[in-house]
């Protein structure tokens with residue numbers, strides 16, 4: 350792993366204020382964090398509280414609306430999550446695509462809105478099991494990214510992270526092989542070079558997500574072109590999340 354690995358916990362629809370102690374515990378185990386960049390994306394309701402609770406780690410949101418303000422009952426804009434303390438937002442997660450019918454075009458306008466609001470984007474992509482079985486995973490992911498990334502970016506390296514999350518690996522305990530992850534990440538890197546040029550593309554981190562846990566993290570993080578992990582279930586307790594952070598630090602040292 351070339352640069353500092355980036356380990357991000359996506360709490361999804363989990364967590365009340367009782368979980369702030371987990372965020373605090375993650376933050377306080379900062380000894381190893383010098384080698385690893387660590388962040389949490391709690392639900393909207395906890396962004397501000399987590400932001401106030403932590404000193405070392407980043408805090409972000411799991412989604413935002415494409416607009417800036419207005420008559421959108423129940424929605425939250427990028428500027429609002431930024432105001433609550435979010436420094437990044439996860440966009441295009443497969444659960445948003447599936448459960449809320451989010452299209453690539455909508456996701457692209459959310460990406461633009463987030464960048465406009467001055468927060469970083471973790472853009473998710475990933476194929477279904479059917480698409481992988483058909484041998485079309487790489488072309489599918491490439492189409493997803495082409496459809497949801499802005500055509501040009503001034504500083505992709507500073508504002509953009511990609512997360513490859515095969516849908517069939519999310520919450521299932523199944524993961525692709527290290528070779529398959531490496532092949533997909535190389536394909537994503539090639540697309541970034543095509544879109545933004547070699548220099549900028551080289552600095553965009555590409556995370557792997559899907560059933561990452563403390564036991565498999567070391568192997569998965571050592572795969573080619575993997576710059577970190579987006580973690581769901583195993584980010585819900587400090588103990589398991591820190592196990593992954595530790596694995597990332599060990600891979601970094603190798």
Ligand SMILES: O=C(CO)COP(=O)(O)O
Nearest residue numbers: 359519520559560581582
């Ligand atoms: O969707 C994910 C993170 O965004 C992955 O979730 P799990 O780690 O629970 O498989």
